[in-house]
Amino acid sequence: MDTIYALASARGKAGVAVVRISGPLAFWTVEKLSGSVPKQRYASLRSLKNAHGEIIDEALVICFEQGASFTGEQSAELQLHGSVAIVKSVLEELSNFEGLRLAEAGEFTRRALENERLDLAQVEGLADLIESETEAQRKQAMRILSGALGDKAAGWRTSLIRAAALIEATIDFADEEVPVDVSPEVLELLANVMLELEAEVSGVRISERIREGFEVAIVGPPNVGKSTLLNTLAGREAAITSEVAGTTRDVIEVRMELSGLPVTLLDTAGLRETTDVVETFGIARAKERANMADLRVILLLSKDDMPEIPPRDGDIVLIGKDDDGSESSLSVSGHTGQGIEKLVGLICERLSLLAAGASTATHERHRIAMTTALTTLESGRDQVLMGSERAELAAEDMRTAIRALDALVGRVDVENLLDEIFSSFCIGK
Numbered sequence: 001m002d003t004i005y006a007l008a009s010a011r012g013k014a015g016v017a018v019v020r021i022s023g024p025l026a027f028w029t030v031e032k033l034s035g036s037v038p039k040q041r042y043a044s045l046r047s048l049k050n051a052h053g054e055i056i057d058e059a060l061v062i063c064f065e066q067g068a069s070f071t072g073e074q075s076a077e078l079q080l081h082g083s084v085a086i087v088k089s090v091l092e093e094l095s096n097f098e099g100l101r102l103a104e105a106g107e108f109t110r111r112a113l114e115n116e117r118l119d120l121a122q123v124e125g126l127a128d129l130i131e132s133e134t135e136a137q138r139k140q141a142m143r144i145l146s147g148a149l150g151d152k153a154a155g156w157r158t159s160l161i162r163a164a165a166l167i168e169a170t171i172d173f174a175d176e177e178v179p180v181d182v183s184p185e186v187l188e189l190l191a192n193v194m195l196e197l198e199a200e201v202s203g204v205r206i207s208e209r210i211r212e213g214f215e216v217a218i219v220g221p222p223n224v225g226k227s228t229l230l231n232t233l234a235g236r237e238a239a240i241t242s243e244v245a246g247t248t249r250d251v252i253e254v255r256m257e258l259s260g261l262p263v264t265l266l267d268t269a270g271l272r273e274t275t276d277v278v279e280t281f282g283i284a285r286a287k288e289r290a291n292m293a294d295l296r297v298i299l300l301l302s303k304d305d306m307p308e309i310p311p312r313d314g315d316i317v318l319i320g321k322d323d324d325g326s327e328s329s330l331s332v333s334g335h336t337g338q339g340i341e342k343l344v345g346l347i348c349e350r351l352s353l354l355a356a357g358a359s360t361a362t363h364e365r366h367r368i369a370m371t372t373a374l375t376t377l378e379s380g381r382d383q384v385l386m387g388s389e390r391a392e393l394a395a396e397d398m399r400t401a402i403r404a405l406d407a408l409v410g411r412v413d414v415e416n417l418l419d420e421i422f423s424s425f426c427i428g429k
């Protein structure tokens, strides 16, 4: 196994820079650089020297023994003064050591996975955590990094192994008298797992929105102040505004954070009948994006206007250009800021309601694995309902579903199915 090293902190000037080393030569490397191996898990101040004996930096060195580190391997950290020259010099020095090489992208985490420090879902959670920019993203990533999906998968696995074991037992002992009808217990186990899987599957789309951002589209007729509203919400002149109806053509996107939720706000072309070719394209885009958006803010000039798009549950409909708040219905003004706070409050409320439906599973990969498992379990349940002569097929479905769910955490073997049969099932008693 190679010993790998890399700069773990961001590139460029910083207060402190961290270089990580992992693999069998980690301590040897520390000894070469600092003259000794400091006490494990203690931050020790050491002079790091190059091959000519010149001091490169006064650094904090931390050693982690094999089996008690992030990667599970023997590893070390050099916490350096965060200068570009120091980092360059240390990396250069490390590159000259026999048996050491620069780590590939994600290689420390890959080793943590290989050493079972993390499961596959946790690896995804770690990647999401590092990508996270908002509070909701951080929380969601932390939950999966903590192993929550792996724990759920383990629970489903136990139930399905039990179900398969019950069925297998009726096959193995087909010639003898089977003392109990296992199908009620099997059906109950399946029903519970399927219910939980369905709940998880239905929340993945929302979890993905938390990861990638909710889309909120501002739509309405031309010249109602959509672009002005976007600029006010964004706090900058992101979109061109003018008194000419039909100013906005392309969809303008602004990313922001509302109540900890990541939001992409969309400004769209004003909706109307037009002979202008370019404007027609813009309107088609506007409708398409409004249709896909998680939430639409429909701006109208008067409360008697009809929205040009079919209204949907949860849409926020309000009157634009109401500078002094004299309208009786919900209204807003991008110029004076009238109604902005209330609008933001409403958007947050609607999105928080959506976000509450998030699942522990967060990725399309999880959704696919769980949907596959669900389909197979439906088939398995039908086999069970058709009677004991379908036991082989039912058991096969259980095994396929278990394999599909094993993909969630990246485990593959199903050999322990057999062990389970003999350990948990007591037949003929």
Ligand SMILES: Nc1nc2c(c(=O)[nH]1)N(C=O)[C@@H](CNc1ccc(C(=O)N[C@@H](CCC(=O)O)C(=O)O)cc1)CN2
Pocket (backbone or CB within 6 Å): 018, 064, 067, 068, 069, 070, 072, 077, 117
């Ligand atoms: N300086 C520094 N800060 C860091 C990290 C790091 O590697 N270095 N981390 C890196 O991402 C995160 C912390 N995550 C870590 C996860 C596990 C272990 C670890 O040593 N685990 C051992 C021992 C556990 C224990 O003693 O409680 C193990 O799991 O066996 C270390 C850091 C965030 N902060």
Ligand SMILES: Nc1nc2c(ncn2[C@@H]2O[C@H](COP(=O)(O)OP(=O)(O)OP(=O)(O)O)[C@@H](O)[C@H]2O)c(=O)[nH]1
Pocket (backbone or CB within 6 Å): 221, 222, 223, 224, 225, 226, 227, 228, 229, 240, 241, 242, 243, 244, 245, 246, 247, 248, 249, 268, 269, 270, 271, 320, 321, 322, 323, 332, 333, 334, 335, 336
């Ligand atoms: N009094 C007042 N004028 C506004 C307000 N918002 C926008 N306007 C003016 O109305 C005109 C149109 O504003 P825009 O924001 O470009 O309108 P829009 O809905 O984006 O228009 P299109 O892009 O053509 O669909 C501009 O002259 C704005 O200055 C407002 O709240 N109050």
Ligand SMILES: [Mg+2]
Pocket (backbone or CB within 6 Å): 226, 227, 228, 239, 240, 241, 247, 248, 267, 268, 269, 270
């Ligand atoms: Mg506009």
